[in-house]
Amino acid sequence: MLKKSPLAPASFPSIPEIPGVTITGQHVGLKAGPKVKxxxxxxxxxxxxxxxxFTTSKCPSAPVDWCRKVLPGGKVRAIVVNSGNANxxxxxxxxxxxxxxxxxxxKLAGCKKEEIFVASxxxxxxxVPPDHISKRLPKLFKALKPNSWQLAARGIxxxxxxxxxxxxxxxxxxxxxxxxxxAKGSGxxxxxxxxxxxxxxxxxxxxxxVLQSILKSATDKxxxxxxxxxxxxxxxxxxxxxxxxxxxxxxxxxAADANLKDFRRALEEVMTDLAIQIVRDGEGAQKLVTxxxxxxxxxxxxxxxxxxxxxxxxxxxxxxxxxxxxxxxxMAVGKAGEPADRDKLSVSMGGVAITxxxxxxxxxDETPVAAHIKGKEVHIGVDIGLGRGKARVWTCDLTHGYxxxxxxxxx
Amino acid sequence: MLKKSPLAPASFPSIPEIPGVTITGQHVGLKAGPKVKxxxxxxxxxxxxxxxxFTTSKCPSAPVDWCRKVLPGGKVRAIVVNSGNANxxxxxxxxxxxxxxxxxxxKLAGCKKEEIFVASxxxxxxxVPPDHISKRLPKLFKALKPNSWQLAARGIxxxxxxxxxxxxxxxxxxxxxxxxxxAKGSGxxxxxxxxxxxxxxxxxxxxxxVLQSILKSATDKxxxxxxxxxxxxxxxxxxxxxxxxxxxxxxxxxAADANLKDFRRALEEVMTDLAIQIVRDGEGAQKLVTxxxxxxxxxxxxxxxxxxxxxxxxxxxxxxxxxxxxxxxxMAVGKAGEPADRDKLSVSMGGVAITxxxxxxxxxDETPVAAHIKGKEVHIGVDIGLGRGKARVWTCDLTHGYxxxxxxxxx
Numbered sequence: 001m002l003k004k005s006p007l008a009p010a011s012f013p014s015i016p017e018i019p020g021v022t023i024t025g026q027h028v029g030l031k032a033g034p035k036v037k038x039x040x041x042x043x044x045x046x047x048x049x050x051x052x053x054f055t056t057s058k059c060p061s062a063p064v065d066w067c068r069k070v071l072p073g074g075k076v077r078a079i080v081v082n083s084g085n086a087n088x089x090x091x092x093x094x095x096x097x098x099x100x101x102x103x104x105x106x107k108l109a110g111c112k113k114e115e116i117f118v119a120s121x122x123x124x125x126x127x128v129p130p131d132h133i134s135k136r137l138p139k140l141f142k143a144l145k146p147n148s149w150q151l152a153a154r155g156i157x158x159x160x161x162x163x164x165x166x167x168x169x170x171x172x173x174x175x176x177x178x179x180x181x182x183a184k185g186s187g188x189x190x191x192x193x194x195x196x197x198x199x200x201x202x203x204x205x206x207x208x209x210v211l212q213s214i215l216k217s218a219t220d221k222x223x224x225x226x227x228x229x230x231x232x233x234x235x236x237x238x239x240x241x242x243x244x245x246x247x248x249x250x251x252x253x254x255a256a257d258a259n260l261k262d263f264r265r266a267l268e269e270v271m272t273d274l275a276i277q278i279v280r281d282g283e284g285a286q287k288l289v290t291x292x293x294x295x296x297x298x299x300x301x302x303x304x305x306x307x308x309x310x311x312x313x314x315x316x317x318x319x320x321x322x323x324x325x326x327x328x329x330x331m332a333v334g335k336a337g338e339p340a341d342r343d344k345l346s347v348s349m350g351g352v353a354i355t356x357x358x359x360x361x362x363x364x365d366e367t368p369v370a371a372h373i374k375g376k377e378v379h380i381g382v383d384i385g386l387g388r389g390k391a392r393v394w395t396c397d398l399t400h401g402y403x404x405x406x407x408x409x410x411x
Numbered sequence: 412m413l414k415k416s417p418l419a420p421a422s423f424p425s426i427p428e429i430p431g432v433t434i435t436g437q438h439v440g441l442k443a444g445p446k447v448k449x450x451x452x453x454x455x456x457x458x459x460x461x462x463x464x465f466t467t468s469k470c471p472s473a474p475v476d477w478c479r480k481v482l483p484g485g486k487v488r489a490i491v492v493n494s495g496n497a498n499x500x501x502x503x504x505x506x507x508x509x510x511x512x513x514x515x516x517x518k519l520a521g522c523k524k525e526e527i528f529v530a531s532x533x534x535x536x537x538x539v540p541p542d543h544i545s546k547r548l549p550k551l552f553k554a555l556k557p558n559s560w561q562l563a564a565r566g567i568x569x570x571x572x573x574x575x576x577x578x579x580x581x582x583x584x585x586x587x588x589x590x591x592x593x594a595k596g597s598g599x600x601x602x603x604x605x606x607x608x609x610x611x612x613x614x615x616x617x618x619x620x621v622l623q624s625i626l627k628s629a630t631d632k633x634x635x636x637x638x639x640x641x642x643x644x645x646x647x648x649x650x651x652x653x654x655x656x657x658x659x660x661x662x663x664x665x666a667a668d669a670n671l672k673d674f675r676r677a678l679e680e681v682m683t684d685l686a687i688q689i690v691r692d693g694e695g696a697q698k699l700v701t702x703x704x705x706x707x708x709x710x711x712x713x714x715x716x717x718x719x720x721x722x723x724x725x726x727x728x729x730x731x732x733x734x735x736x737x738x739x740x741x742m743a744v745g746k747a748g749e750p751a752d753r754d755k756l757s758v759s760m761g762g763v764a765i766t767x768x769x770x771x772x773x774x775x776d777e778t779p780v781a782a783h784i785k786g787k788e789v790h791i792g793v794d795i796g797l798g799r800g801k802a803r804v805w806t807c808d809l810t811h812g813y814x815x816x817x818x819x820x821x822x
């Protein structure tokens with residue numbers, strides 16, 4: 001058993017019932033060892049719309065293939081997730097597992113197979129019998145409840161050391177609706193949907209097309225702006241379900257609808273909260289690192305520079321060693337491949353200016369920076385000095401704990 | 412002091428005198444602590460031509476700026492290298508150090524400033540007085556000898572645990588010439604010239620333009636096909652000097668000259684030998700990993716897929732843990748962003764086929780693979796199954812040693 005991350009939040013948030021959603025997480029015996037939860041199921045009311053964002057991997061898992069195939073239907077009645085086995089790189093056997101799972105789930109939920117979404121997380125490449133997941137479904141189905149959020153968040157964990165949940169209440173017109181979600185992930189985490197699963201739910205009534213558009217843009221600023229180890233998984237999946245069973249609100253027909261402004265912001269907050277929790281649970285993480293890049297030629301360029309810093313093993317080991325080695329930040333800016341001019345570059349840590357115009361500031365005193373880097377949260381600021389593009393990304397330090405967890409994951 | 416890498420070769424090779432080259436490495440006190448060599452100087456006969464390849468970093472060091480500026484002249488009379496301070500991100504102060512260094516070296520060598528090449532390696536961002544290097548030059552100049560190759564190789568080391576040299580004799584026409592070189596690097600190593608310095612010398616007579624062309628293509632297959640930690644330095648420099656003082660051979664006027672075929676192969680061998688020595692000295696390395704990618708849509712695509720595997724922290728930690736977790740290799744192929752088809756992908760380790768057509772081979776027995784991965788040299792084979800592009804890249808495992816070395820480098 002892994003020790004809880006020192007960066008974990010004090011507790012799982014209190015998430016209320018969301019009309020139209022019942023949910024659970026259970027131990028069904030997919031994972032060996034102690035009685036950990038290893039499966040999650042959510043059932044959604046008829047009429048629930050769905051949006052999804054998936055891994056960019058060219059070798060996606062069988063569940064990702066399935067979700068991509070049925071997503072254009074825009075409707076969902078159940079989501080089934082298992083941990084312990086990723087059902088990735090399992091060939092035809094993997095497709096059979098998905099087939100059996102969605103068939104069993106559709107029977108239980110009383111819907112079409114195309115309204116079942118699935119995800120799997122765990123070891124890649126281990127074939128399992130077709131009924132590996134489906135035969136466990138009845139137990140899950142019986143346990144469904146309106147507010148078993150924490151059980152559900154636990155049911156999808158792998159090397160995570162704490163369950164990750166978030167919730168916001170927000171208005172569309174005068175009607176208050178809820179957005180809640182949970183996520184997993186602590187290794188194989190990089191932008192473009194790294195090994196992470198995220199499930200979001202709202203009782204608002206939003207057409208699938210609109211839901212897809214707002215999910216995509218919130219993903220870029222949250223889950224796609226974090227990195228633990230630069231590795232991208234075969235299985236990453238974020239799903240967002242809108243039941244339409246909450247308080248009645250003005251009809252929404254476009255992502256640009258002014259009535260959706262607060263809703264979109266709240267969604268971004270929930271997703272960013274979950275994303276940062278994933279970084280806080282980064283394998284071996286001892287420090288949460290927030291990187292603000294400004295002055296890049298575009299927002300996309302700023303994000304790439306931020307991720308180059310966030311993915312640099314040398315930056316991450318320096319932070320682990322509480323060494324304010326800002327030269328490595330300069331190195332990481334330089335290697336990003338984005339427009340940068342050494343002589344216009346400014347770097348700060350903990351709000352203290354370290355460099356200006358291509359060299360260390362006169363009379364630079366490392367004392368406050370050295371104190372800052374000893375804390376649990378480290379801030380790096382970079383100003384490229386070329387334009388107005390900015391971005392914020394998050395990462396953690398690279399420690400002995402990461403090596404320990406990953407040098408012997410399967411055994 | 413770092414312990415010698417367990418992957419180090421038995422000894423430094425015996426490199427003969429190369430007519431037209433005198434060289435040395437000395438302790439001059441640039442680095443604190445024990446009496447390690449910290450400076451290198453080479454002098455070249457009049458008429459020596461030069462080629463160079465440099466870091467792709469957008470924040471290059473002052474020495475790299477200088478070398479780029481004078482390289483078009485194609486002539487060299489001396490090379491001066493210091494370790495301990497990278498003279499990178501040092502603003503105008505850094506340019507002054509280069510100025511003073513090349514001026515002093517030109518006076519000693521009796522040549523123009525534009526015939527002096529410089530390189531610096533060590534901590535980034537620490538300004539030093541202008542005469543930091545120049546005032547140490549006379550000591551180096553006096554010590555120059557025709558065959559102090561090992562001293563020179565030691566003079567450029569930073570976290571390296573052994574000096575790296577290589578030599579080949581080869582014919583152009585009927586005349587035997589020599590190619591010899593030495594290199595440094597063990598961290599901040601990634602393709603596109605990572606923190607590495609390499610210096611190559613031959614007594615063949617080759618015009619600068621031809622030299623540049625053959626150096627560039629050999630670099631892609633050697634130094635640009637290795638990675639230790641994916642980090643690209645501000646200071647990477649490879650220089651290749653041809654004195655023309657060896658046995659007389661047919662005139663060479665083009666890189667495509669048939670007489671150069673063996674010479675080009677020998678150069679590639681010397682550079683690949685040095686590149687692999689750098690990986691063998693990778694910070695914390697316990698295993699040398701060779702990755703062969705075949706069946707990609709092009710050689711460039713194969714190289715990118717190979718480097719995606721070679722840079723994956725999850726692949727590298729699995730190898731450190733002697734865990735034949737081939738699922739992570741699939742993950743790394745998938746994240747490379749290159750054309751790949753899960754269902755055509757084959758993976759092998761130690762020559763044992765593990766997967767075929769998107770799933771594990773029937774009756775796969777892990778025993779021989781588990782035995783292979785316990786050795787000091789690990790081989791990974793990947794066949795993408797789409798085309799004829801192939802590439803070979805090298806990396807090392809990611810161990811606690813890497814964290815130890817890098818979490819506290821400056822102190």
